[in-house]
Amino acid sequence: MNHRGRLSVLGSLPIVSESRSDQSTSGTAPSPPSGRPTLRDVAREAGVHVSTASRVLSGQAAAGRITAETAERIRSVADQLGYRRNTVARALRTGRTLVIGMIVPDVANLYQAGITRAAGDVLTESGYSLLLASTDDDLEHARSQVAAMLGAQAEGLLYGVARQDDPVLRGVVDAGTPAVLFNRVGRVPGMSAVIPDDRSGTRLAVKHLLDLGHRRIVHVGGPEDVSSSIHRFDAFVETLSAAGLTGERHFAERHTEDEGLRITRDLLEESPDTTAVVAANDRLALGAIDAVRESGRSCPGDVSVVGFNDMPYADRFSPALTTIRISQYDLGFRAATLLLEIIVDRGRPAETQLVSPELVVRDSTGPVSD
Amino acid sequence: MNHRGRLSVLGSLPIVSESRSDQSTSGTAPSPPSGRPTLRDVAREAGVHVSTASRVLSGQAAAGRITAETAERIRSVADQLGYRRNTVARALRTGRTLVIGMIVPDVANLYQAGITRAAGDVLTESGYSLLLASTDDDLEHARSQVAAMLGAQAEGLLYGVARQDDPVLRGVVDAGTPAVLFNRVGRVPGMSAVIPDDRSGTRLAVKHLLDLGHRRIVHVGGPEDVSSSIHRFDAFVETLSAAGLTGERHFAERHTEDEGLRITRDLLEESPDTTAVVAANDRLALGAIDAVRESGRSCPGDVSVVGFNDMPYADRFSPALTTIRISQYDLGFRAATLLLEIIVDRGRPAETQLVSPELVVRDSTGPVSD
DNA sequence: CCATACATACCAATCGATTGGGCGAATCCG
DNA sequence: CGGATTCGCCCAATCGATTGGTATGTATGG
Numbered sequence: 001m002n003h004r005g006r007l008s009v010l011g012s013l014p015i016v017s018e019s020r021s022d023q024s025t026s027g028t029a030p031s032p033p034s035g036r037p038t039l040r041d042v043a044r045e046a047g048v049h050v051s052t053a054s055r056v057l058s059g060q061a062a063a064g065r066i067t068a069e070t071a072e073r074i075r076s077v078a079d080q081l082g083y084r085r086n087t088v089a090r091a092l093r094t095g096r097t098l099v100i101g102m103i104v105p106d107v108a109n110l111y112q113a114g115i116t117r118a119a120g121d122v123l124t125e126s127g128y129s130l131l132l133a134s135t136d137d138d139l140e141h142a143r144s145q146v147a148a149m150l151g152a153q154a155e156g157l158l159y160g161v162a163r164q165d166d167p168v169l170r171g172v173v174d175a176g177t178p179a180v181l182f183n184r185v186g187r188v189p190g191m192s193a194v195i196p197d198d199r200s201g202t203r204l205a206v207k208h209l210l211d212l213g214h215r216r217i218v219h220v221g222g223p224e225d226v227s228s229s230i231h232r233f234d235a236f237v238e239t240l241s242a243a244g245l246t247g248e249r250h251f252a253e254r255h256t257e258d259e260g261l262r263i264t265r266d267l268l269e270e271s272p273d274t275t276a277v278v279a280a281n282d283r284l285a286l287g288a289i290d291a292v293r294e295s296g297r298s299c300p301g302d303v304s305v306v307g308f309n310d311m312p313y314a315d316r317f318s319p320a321l322t323t324i325r326i327s328q329y330d331l332g333f334r335a336a337t338l339l340l341e342i343i344v345d346r347g348r349p350a351e352t353q354l355v356s357p358e359l360v361v362r363d364s365t366g367p368v369s370d
Numbered sequence: 371m372n373h374r375g376r377l378s379v380l381g382s383l384p385i386v387s388e389s390r391s392d393q394s395t396s397g398t399a400p401s402p403p404s405g406r407p408t409l410r411d412v413a414r415e416a417g418v419h420v421s422t423a424s425r426v427l428s429g430q431a432a433a434g435r436i437t438a439e440t441a442e443r444i445r446s447v448a449d450q451l452g453y454r455r456n457t458v459a460r461a462l463r464t465g466r467t468l469v470i471g472m473i474v475p476d477v478a479n480l481y482q483a484g485i486t487r488a489a490g491d492v493l494t495e496s497g498y499s500l501l502l503a504s505t506d507d508d509l510e511h512a513r514s515q516v517a518a519m520l521g522a523q524a525e526g527l528l529y530g531v532a533r534q535d536d537p538v539l540r541g542v543v544d545a546g547t548p549a550v551l552f553n554r555v556g557r558v559p560g561m562s563a564v565i566p567d568d569r570s571g572t573r574l575a576v577k578h579l580l581d582l583g584h585r586r587i588v589h590v591g592g593p594e595d596v597s598s599s600i601h602r603f604d605a606f607v608e609t610l611s612a613a614g615l616t617g618e619r620h621f622a623e624r625h626t627e628d629e630g631l632r633i634t635r636d637l638l639e640e641s642p643d644t645t646a647v648v649a650a651n652d653r654l655a656l657g658a659i660d661a662v663r664e665s666g667r668s669c670p671g672d673v674s675v676v677g678f679n680d681m682p683y684a685d686r687f688s689p690a691l692t693t694i695r696i697s698q699y700d701l702g703f704r705a706a707t708l709l710l711e712i713i714v715d716r717g718r719p720a721e722t723q724l725v726s727p728e729l730v731v732r733d734s735t736g737p738v739s740d
Numbered sequence: 741c742c743a744t745a746c747a748t749a750c751c752a753a754t755c756g757a758t759t760g761g762g763c764g765a766a767t768c769c770g
Numbered sequence: 771c772g773g774a775t776t777c778g779c780c781c782a783a784t785c786g787a788t789t790g791g792t793a794t795g796t797a798t799g800g
Contacts, residue, residue: 038756049780054758066778082544087521088467089756091458092785099501099522108487108698110480110682117478120504124511129518131469132502134490141494148499151457152469174452286686312480316656318688328478408786419750424788436748459786462755 037081046070046077053078057085091153100128100339101149102158105137109255110311111282111328112160115182118332119158126340128155135161137223137254142168150175156339162186164225178342182335184227185352192342194335194353196309198231201324201357205278205306206239208322208359213368214276214304218267219249220260220288222280232280232308248274252284260287261294268295268303275303275368282307282314282323289319289364300366310360320362331355407451416440416447423448427455461523470498470709471519472528475507479625480681481652481698482530485552488702489528496710498525505531507593507624512538520545526709532556534595548712552705554597555722562712564705564723566679568601571694571727575648575676576609578692578729583738584646584674588637589619590630590658592650602650602678618644622654630657631664638665638673645673645738652677652684652693659689659734670736680730690732701725 043053048070056066056074077083091097100123104112120130131149135141142161146168149157157179162169166186172179173188181193209217219236222229233249240247248271252259260279268274268291277292279285285307292303299305299319307314310325334353342348413423418440426436426444447453461467470493474482490500501519505511512531516538519527527549532539536556542549543558551563579587589606592599603619610617618641622629630649638644638661647662649655655677662673669675669689677684680695704723712718 039758040756050757051759051781052779054756055779058758060758070778084517084521084545086462086523086756087518088458088461088523089785090758092456092462092787093756093758095785097458106487107477107490108480108484108682110478110483113480113483114478116502117476117504120477120502124503124515129522130502132486132490132500133494134487145494147454148457151454152499153456153458175454312478313683313687316687317683318686318690320688409788410786420787421751421789422749424786425749428788430789440749456786459755460788462757463786463788465755 036086037083038086039083042074042078042081042083045081046074048074057083095153097153097155098128099131099152099154100156100158100336101131101133101146101152101154102160103133103135103142103145103149104160105255106134107132108134110313111309112183114312114328115160115332115335118329119336122333122336122340128340137161139163139168143171146172150177156180156343158182158335158339160184162188162227164227164230178339178346180335180339180342182331186227190350192338192350192352194331194338194355196228196326196331197354197357198228199235201308201326202232202235202278203239204357204359205308205324206236208361208365209276209278209304209306210239210243212276212304212365215245215368216271216274217245217247217276217278218264218271218274219247220263220267220277220279220284221249221251222255222284223253224251229280236278247278252280255281255283257283257287257290260284261290262287264288264291265294268292268297276365277303277305279305279307282309282311282321285321285323285364286317300364301369304365304368306365314360315362319364322362322365323360325358325360326355406456407453408456409453412444412448412451412453415451416444418444427453465523467523467525468498469501469522469524470526470528470706471501471503471516471522471524472530473503473505473512473515473519474530475625476504477502478504480683481679482553484682484698485530485702485705488699489706492703492706492710498710507531509533509538513541516542520547526550526713528552528705528709530554532558532597534597534600548709548716550705550709550712552701556597560720562708562720562722564701564708564725566598566696566701567724567727568598569605571678571696572602572605572648573609574727574729575678575694576606578731578735579646579648579674579676580609580613582646582674582735585615585738586641586644587615587617587646587648588634588641588644589617590633590637590647590649590654591619591621592625592654593623594621599650606648617648622650625651625653627653627657627660630654631660632657634658634661635664638662638667646735647673647675649675649677652679652681652691655691655693655734656687670734671739674735674738676735684730685732689734692732692735693730695728695730696725 039050039053043050053074056071057078102119104116107113107116123130131154133145135145157172157177159179160182162181162184164187169186169188179191181191183195185193185195219233221233248267250263250267252263264277277288279288285305288305289299292299297303307321307323310323314321314323409420409423413420423444426441427448472489474486477483477486493500501524503515505515527542527547529549530552532551532554534557539556539558549561551561553565555563555565589603591603618637620633620637622633634647647658649658655675658675659669662669667673677691677693680693684691684693
């Protein structure tokens with residue numbers, strides 16, 4: 001590890017090459033000694049040309065182009081100097097940065113963190129690095145983050161903050177950078193996506209409640225211009241009406257417990273005979289449970305609540321949350337995999353993959369009581 | 371947004387410069403048309419030299435060096451072409467990448483995700499980007515991720531996977547790249563860190579239990595070569611012995627619920643008269659509660675459990691977890707802030723900041739009953 | 741009306757690595 | 771022992787942006 005220490009083995013080695021110190025013409029002042037050995041240093045020390053060193057160290061040593069002995073010597077010198085390929089320079093020359101940008105509303109969100117983790121695993125596995133940004137679902141943040149990532153020549157984008165009509169997303173399309181949306185889609189053609197099967201998930205939730213005998217069901221929706229909220233809301237209405245019912249619903253501003261509390265409070269006031277709540281996600285569901293209790297009712301005794309996502313620890317909440325499971329890992333894994341495929345094959349037609357939901361019955365739902 | 375569409379305004383504009391197509395000597399084949407306009411394109415279109423364009427677009431237009439009119443024209447052309455500064459080229463020339471690498475055991479972990487979020491906020495605020503990697507606490511992963519980040523010329527590292535004797539960390543020190551450890555420290559001198567005040571936190575936990583009358587207390591520790599585990603274990607032993615007591619303890623392999631379950635199961639078997647458990651973190655505590663229940667006992671009725679961290683939703687678990695709160699946001703915020711300060715002032719002496727703990731009493735602890 | 745000063749824009753080298761082409765030398769065959 | 775071929779390495783241009791130094795043109799003063 002201690003590269004610096006072993007430098008002395010090679011005798012007086014100038015860490016910074018001195019041969020270019022006074023270019024009499026014009027040019028820039030020599031950069032301050034960075035200490036980092038460059039390819040040139042390695043080549044000089046090994047007594048070969050930089051190109052030769054490059055070929056060896058980049059593994060591009062085509063069959064029989066370079067003697068095994070030479071290669072070994074170069075590798076050994078590189079090792080002793082603690083040489084590290086400068087990815088920046090390499091990227092500039094080759095046009096490949098091996099960087100993928102990922103934009104999420106908030107990494108601190110459990111569900112999104114899981115997706116991020118999965119995507120990271122896939123990318124690392126393929127030699128890519130992950131540039132991550134949280135936007136708090138703010139358009140300006142998204143815009144500047146995307147700009148930064150495109151400026152950094154990210155080879156692809158994982159975009160998890162799509163709104164229905166998303167100008168930032170349009171910019172990405174125009175830039176021609178490969179991208180995959182996840183969690184949400186936008187009204188932008190030609191863009192691949194990996195999202196939960198919102199409709200069938202919601203259908204499962206509603207049917208579960210209907211099976212338990214509930215007839216007065218309300219919906220706590222997510223933000224109004226987010227595809228998942230819309231899909232879930234639509235499916236809620238459709239499934240109910242197929243059963244000859246209707247149900248009150250409100251949209252939250254954000255996917256937070258506070259909003260779930262606020263919306264549900266309102267809904268319970270408007271429709272006091274409500275016996276069940278379908279929430280657009282687990283955090284809203286937690287807030288809904290709070291509202292139920294706040295109103296003096298119990299969950300699931302008086303009001304049943306179903307969430308969506310099956311976020312980590314949903315089984316440890318009190319009551320354990322009945323919810324629709326979407327595998328975060330699967331979603332993140334598929335999104336990243338799809339993106340890498342698109343990068344390799346740009347001609348590939350856009351596709352939208354749906355992650356299948358699964359009803360997980362726990363303690364926040366029960367038979368209607370009265 | 372639709373840069374491409376407005377290109378026509380400028381008439382026949384060669385997206386890719388054609389003036390350098392046949393350099394008769396040697397050299398490389400011209401790169402494929404990337405479509406991305408470069409500074410050269412902007413300059414040509416605006417009728418100025420690239421250097422002029424550079425100065426304008428980088429905001430380095432020193433007072434009175436460039437006419438307002440010229441500057442405006444350049445900016446306008448850049449806008450029309452959809453020009454975006456190539457960060458890679460800029461970084462190569464200036465030596466500044468504005469990238470910070472962050473290494474965590476697992477972003478999907480609630481507590482770490484919060485820290486990541488906070489750090490990301492600070493970095494974004496200062497114009498930096500965040501390169502993130504999870505290592506699963508695996509040494510080889512850490513090694514390759516650090517190598518990738520150093521290769522990418524990250525200007526600094528936030529290192530959250532330090533082991534007691536960490537070769538990777540030594541490599542970072544040798545590389546001379548500014549770094550800040552968080553959550554854990556290692557036996558490596560000269561490295562700044564932001565960590566929880568493990569000792570006083572644990573003291574709070576143990577005293578809380580003593581106050582409740584507990585005398586038979588065991589400790590579920592974290593991995594043995596992680597500083598926080600050691601600090602917490604030491605403080606556990608010291609605080610107990612100050613009260614004239616001793617307590618059984620085991621170390622877990624990882625900070626997971628499963629391990630908490632396994633260890634606690636063993637401890638309860640060894641010391642069946644145990645009335646309280648101090649866990650090195652909340653996930654272990656959750657496992658401990660599982661073990662208590664599994665053994666037919668109740669929490670907090672028969673056995674009290676205290677966690678550490680106050681992870682998100684700790685208040686919603688069943689029972690709501692009594693724990694030692696460490697502000698994740700504060701920790702991440704301070705770590706990132708410190709790193710940026712170190713980057714600016716490299717001479718700065720290393721420092722270790724402690725994040726103060728706070729006892730949060732909830733439902734997993736109660737008075738000793740017998 | 742000429743010389744000096746100042747404002748403005750251009751020149752060219754540079755960051756570090758990559759890579760197609762070319763040249764000298766060693767090897768092989770007759 | 772000479773010529774042809776293969777082998778091993780080097781040359782130099784290049785990716786795109788930055789920046790100190792300099793040349794050109796205009797305004798000002800004597």
